[in-house]
Amino acid sequence: MGEERQVMIETIDLHKYFKDQHVLKGISVKIYKGEVVAIIGPSGAGKSTFLRCINRLEEPSSGKIYIEGVDITSPRVDMNKIRSEIGFVFQSYNLFPHLTAIENIKLAPVHVRKIPEKEAEQKGLELLKKVGLEDKAHAYPDQLSGGQQQRVAIARALAMQPHMIFFDEPTSALDPEMIREVLDVMQNLAAEGMTMLVVSHELGFIREAATRVLVLADGCVIEEGLPRQLFNNPQHPRTKEFLSKIL
Amino acid sequence: MKTKNNEALKENCLEKTTWKERYGHWPWYRRYEFILVSFLALIAFGFALPRPGLPETLFQWLFIVFYLLLFLVWAGLILIDVEKPNWIKAIAATLILSLFGWLFYRYSGAQWDKLGYAFFNWKVLSETGSYGSTVTGWAELFQGLLITLQIAIFSAIFGTILGLFLAVFRSLNDPILNAFIIIWVDFFRAMPIIVLMMIIYYALPYLNITLSSTVSGIMALSLNSSAYISEIFRAGIESIHHNQVEAARSLGLTTMQTMRLVILPQAMRVVMPPLTSNYVAMLKDTAICSSIAIMELLKTAITLQAWKANPTPLVAATIIYLIILLPLARISTVLENKMKSKGITRSIRRQPKAA
Ligand SMILES: Nc1ncnc2c1ncn2[C@@H]1O[C@H](COP(=O)(O)OP(=O)(O)OP(=O)(O)O)[C@@H](O)[C@H]1O
Numbered sequence: 001m002g003e004e005r006q007v008m009i010e011t012i013d014l015h016k017y018f019k020d021q022h023v024l025k026g027i028s029v030k031i032y033k034g035e036v037v038a039i040i041g042p043s044g045a046g047k048s049t050f051l052r053c054i055n056r057l058e059e060p061s062s063g064k065i066y067i068e069g070v071d072i073t074s075p076r077v078d079m080n081k082i083r084s085e086i087g088f089v090f091q092s093y094n095l096f097p098h099l100t101a102i103e104n105i106k107l108a109p110v111h112v113r114k115i116p117e118k119e120a121e122q123k124g125l126e127l128l129k130k131v132g133l134e135d136k137a138h139a140y141p142d143q144l145s146g147g148q149q150q151r152v153a154i155a156r157a158l159a160m161q162p163h164m165i166f167f168d169e170p171t172s173a174l175d176p177e178m179i180r181e182v183l184d185v186m187q188n189l190a191a192e193g194m195t196m197l198v199v200s201h202e203l204g205f206i207r208e209a210a211t212r213v214l215v216l217a218d219g220c221v222i223e224e225g226l227p228r229q230l231f232n233n234p235q236h237p238r239t240k241e242f243l244s245k246i247l
Numbered sequence: 248m249k250t251k252n253n254e255a256l257k258e259n260c261l262e263k264t265t266w267k268e269r270y271g272h273w274p275w276y277r278r279y280e281f282i283l284v285s286f287l288a289l290i291a292f293g294f295a296l297p298r299p300g301l302p303e304t305l306f307q308w309l310f311i312v313f314y315l316l317l318f319l320v321w322a323g324l325i326l327i328d329v330e331k332p333n334w335i336k337a338i339a340a341t342l343i344l345s346l347f348g349w350l351f352y353r354y355s356g357a358q359w360d361k362l363g364y365a366f367f368n369w370k371v372l373s374e375t376g377s378y379g380s381t382v383t384g385w386a387e388l389f390q391g392l393l394i395t396l397q398i399a400i401f402s403a404i405f406g407t408i409l410g411l412f413l414a415v416f417r418s419l420n421d422p423i424l425n426a427f428i429i430i431w432v433d434f435f436r437a438m439p440i441i442v443l444m445m446i447i448y449y450a451l452p453y454l455n456i457t458l459s460s461t462v463s464g465i466m467a468l469s470l471n472s473s474a475y476i477s478e479i480f481r482a483g484i485e486s487i488h489h490n491q492v493e494a495a496r497s498l499g500l501t502t503m504q505t506m507r508l509v510i511l512p513q514a515m516r517v518v519m520p521p522l523t524s525n526y527v528a529m530l531k532d533t534a535i536c537s538s539i540a541i542m543e544l545l546k547t548a549i550t551l552q553a554w555k556a557n558p559t560p561l562v563a564a565t566i567i568y569l570i571i572l573l574p575l576a577r578i579s580t581v582l583e584n585k586m587k588s589k590g591i592t593r594s595i596r597r598q599p600k601a602a
């Protein structure tokens with residue numbers, strides 16, 4: 001854990017307003033290569049907004065965001081290129097319903113990375129195998145269960161060979177028996193050293209896989225620390241209150 | 248015990264048992280022999296009906312009504328019989344409707360021969376057509392039809408391309424562009440096509456822009472339909488959930504790639520039914536081109552009618568319009584229904600399943 005670790009994401013005093021609602025109130029964090037950072041906090045704290053600002057699905061109102069050293073709040077930056085290097089997994093999967101699983105996966109590699117169709121298909125099948133769905137390549141999203149859809153969505157994000165992946169409550173729309181299969185895939189990714197930013201309240205997963213936990217409340221990071229330390233010995237009263245509700 | 252009961256119930260309710268299976272034979276009034284013989288008897292009876300022309304005595308009137316009622320009872324026996332196949336019912340229904348028509352034709356007292364001479368005088372169309380023509384009226388109408396189709400197809404193509412572009416630019420939510428598009432759409436929707444066509448054909452030459460009548464017609468129809476079609480596409484695009492855009496953008500697709508690869512393919516399903524009915528409407532609107540002297544189907548028919556001093560060409564044109572438009576209208580309804588049922592199966596499928 002030396003000082004020379006590469007910084008993947010750095011936000012400096014990040015603010016976000018929706019009209020006059022102040023949702024993010026100056027967030028400054030650094031996330032290093034290979035870290036798995038869990039973000040927890042009450043509903044409406046701004047967790048989703050924070051993730052979405054970092055790849056500018058939402059425009060940040062003020063502050064600086066550096067992705068691998070590049071200031072992405074500068075107007076000259078090629079946001080499509082940056083986004084193609086950040087995987088994003090949504091709570092509601094957001095697969096493209098008119099495309100099969102394999103077509104979902106190879107769409108971006110073919111059209112953004114300009115990888116030949118054959119090669120993208122090959123890669124896509126490998127990824128499906130990795131998430132345990134090699135037999136579902138030609139199924140449409142509405143023929144898949146929620147857990148299967150979410151695993152296809154993860155494969156779709158991985159197909160771009162991203163440098164980091166954001167997960168926004170990837171399991172909260174799933175039935176309990178499907179949560180495990182998605183978390184397993186995520187845990188494998190973490191073990192491979194992928195940099196991950198995970199909004200989730202799956203404490204089991206956080207304990208096992210997360211290297212750090214951020215607690216977000218009212219648009220501020222009120223506390224951070226190692227999972228075990230934070231769960232067992234929370235400092236901030238709001239963290240205590242929140243944890244007592246979900247533990 | 249319970250399952251046995253259930254099975255008995257099932258057998259009673261689900262197995263189709265006909266009268267014949269239950270009793271070994273049909274009741275006499277449902278047998279095909281009876282139906283056929285009574286039909287022949289009714290036909291024979293028909294020869295006793297009064298002569299054509301308005302009946303003179305009350306007795307003759309009563310006789311006709313009685314005959315009609317007998318026939319109605321005969322058809323009714325077939326129509327209300329749930330175990331008769333549909334084709335027999337179709338024949339019975341056709342027969343009873345024809346009988347109505349025939350009785351009306353025979354006893355209404357109308358001057359049918361004169362009506363036929365005026366409106367269904369097909370000879371007019373098999374002679375050579377209007378002034379200086381060397382081909383028959385039918386051939387001229389066919390020429391007109393080709394021009395109608397040509398105008399409709401070109402207008403559909405240009406209108407769709409223009410409408411699609413308007414809708415896509417509208418989705419960019421640029422305030423200046425939006426203002427321009429809203430004005431465009433409202434203007435061309437409010438503008439009667441015939442006025443638009445006349446302005447393009449008769450007024451533009453004063454600005455030194457002279458277009459042929461066909462080009463003017465196509466232009467007016469394209470501009471008009473572009474307004475409607477852009478609204479159709481806009482509704483389609485807006486029906487796609489925003490999270491599809493976010494998923495696409497998060498993968499690094501550009502705005503236009505997102506539109507082309509993700510939004511439009513999904514919107515097409517929503518758009519197809521209204522788009523088809525829009526094309527049907529536009530095919531009808533080609534008739535307006537007759538106002539700027541394009542020799543399309545209607546104008547050809549009007550010219551023939553004037554030259555022959557007989558409206559039969561107009562009747563023929565009507566029939567041709569119907570032959571082409573009816574199937575198209577049908578297709579758009581079928582598409583719409585398909586769309587609806589698809590929507591239903593989708594929402595059914597989306598409910599959580601047992602793993
Ligand atoms: N597009 C938007 N327009 C206006 N307000 C928004 C928008 N998105 C989020 N908000 C508001 O911002 C606040 C934070 O929302 P956010 O979705 O980031 O919370 P969250 O921490 O992810 O909550 P949850 O756990 O419920 O997902 C909420 O009060 C929400 O109403």
Ligand SMILES: [Mg+2]
Nearest residue numbers: 047048049169
């Ligand atoms: Mg959220």
